[in-house]
Amino acid sequence: MILTILEIILVVVLIGAALLAVWYRDLVAAVIASSVVSLMLSIIFYILQAPDVALTEAAIGVGLTTIIFMIAIRKTKRFEE
Amino acid sequence: MIYVFFGIIIVAIVLAMIRLILGPTTPDRVVALDTLTTISTALLVLLGLFFERFIYIDVALIYAVLGFVGVLTVARYFEGGL
Amino acid sequence: METVLNIIGYTLTSVGVVFLFFGALGILRMPDVYNRMQAGTKATTLGAFGTILGVGFINPEWFFKTAIIAAFILISNPISSHALARGSHKIGIKLWQKKDIDHYARAEATLQEQEGDGE
Numbered sequence: 043m044i045l046t047i048l049e050i051i052l053v054v055v056l057i058g059a060a061l062l063a064v065w066y067r068d069l070v071a072a073v074i075a076s077s078v079v080s081l082m083l084s085i086i087f088y089i090l091q092a093p094d095v096a097l098t099e100a101a102i103g104v105g106l107t108t109i110i111f112m113i114a115i116r117k118t119k120r121f122e123e
Numbered sequence: 124m125i126y127v128f129f130g131i132i133i134v135a136i137v138l139a140m141i142r143l144i145l146g147p148t149t150p151d152r153v154v155a156l157d158t159l160t161t162i163s164t165a166l167l168v169l170l171g172l173f174f175e176r177f178i179y180i181d182v183a184l185i186y187a188v189l190g191f192v193g194v195l196t197v198a199r200y201f202e203g204g205l
Numbered sequence: 206m207e208t209v210l211n212i213i214g215y216t217l218t219s220v221g222v223v224f225l226f227f228g229a230l231g232i233l234r235m236p237d238v239y240n241r242m243q244a245g246t247k248a249t250t251l252g253a254f255g256t257i258l259g260v261g262f263i264n265p266e267w268f269f270k271t272a273i274i275a276a277f278i279l280i281s282n283p284i285s286s287h288a289l290a291r292g293s294h295k296i297g298i299k300l301w302q303k304k305d306i307d308h309y310a311r312a313e314a315t316l317q318e319q320e321g322d323g324e
Binding site: 124128131132134135136138139141142148150151153154155157158161162164165168169171172177180183184187188190191194195197198199200201202203 | 215218219221222223225226228229230232233238241242245246249250252253256257260263264266267270271273274277278281282284285286288289291292293295296298
C-alpha cells in the first residue's frame with residue numbers, strides 16, 4: 043500500500059521533472075531537471091526489485107551525464123534562443 | 124513505524140520538488156537537486172530495511188559516493204573553471 | 206540487548222527523518238539562495254546521518270556498511286555546498302537584505318589590494 047503511494051508520487055515527480063527539462067530556456071537548469079529524472083528513475087527501479095539496474099542508473103545518470111552535458115555547455119553557449 | 128517514515132520522506136521530496144519548479148535562479152535549482160540527492164540516499168537505506176535485503180544497501184553507497192559530483196561540476200561551471 | 210538496540214535505532218531514525226523534513230521545509234520557505242543552501246545542507250546532513258546510523262542500529266550486522274555511507278555523506282555534503290556557495294557568489298546572486306554584511310566580497314577586495322601593494 044505505502045509502496046504504491048510512493049511509486050505514484052515518484053512517477054509524478056519524474057514526469058514533472060522531464061517536462062521541466064524540455065520547458066526551461068536555461069540549459070543548465072535543464073541539465074539539473076534531467077538529473078532529477080535519473081534520480082527518481084533509479085529509486086523506481088529499486089522499488090521494482092532490480093538493484094543492479096538502479097546501481098547503473100545512479101552511477102551513469104547522476105554522475106557521468108551531468109559532467110558530459112556541462113562540458114558541452116561550456117564549449118557552446120548557455121541560453122537557448 | 125516505518126510507514127510513518129516513508130510518509131514524511133514523501134512530503135519532503137514533494138517540498139524540494141516545488142522549490143525546483145519555483146526557484147527564480149539556477150543556483151536555487153541546484154540546491155534543490157543537492158537536497159533531493161541526500162533525501163534519496165536516506166530513502167534507499169530505509170527501503171533496504173523494509174525489504175530486509177543486505178545487498179540493497181550498495182545502491183545507497185553509490186549515491187553517497189557519486190551523488191555530489193554533479194553539483195560540484197555545476198558549481199565549477201559557475202566559478203568559471205571546468 | 207536487542208530491545209535496547211531497537212529503541213536506540215528507532216529513536217535515531219525518527220529524529221533523522223524529522224530533520225530531513227525540516228530541511229526540505231526550509232528549502233521552500235527561506236528567502237534567498239544562501240539561506241536555502243544553509244537549510245538544505247546542514248539539516249539534511251544531520252537527518253541523513255541519523256537515519257542511516259539508526260538503520261545500522263536496528264540491524265547490527267549492517268552497522269559497518271551504514272557507518273561507511275554516513276561517513277561519506279558527512280564528508281561530501283559540505284564540499285558540494287561550499288563549492289556551490291562560492292560559485293553563486295561569483296556569478297552575482299544578490300543577498301536578501303543588509304548588503305553591508307557581505308564579508309566574502311570585503312575579504313576578496315582586501316586580498317586584491319594587498320596583491321596590488323606587493324607589486
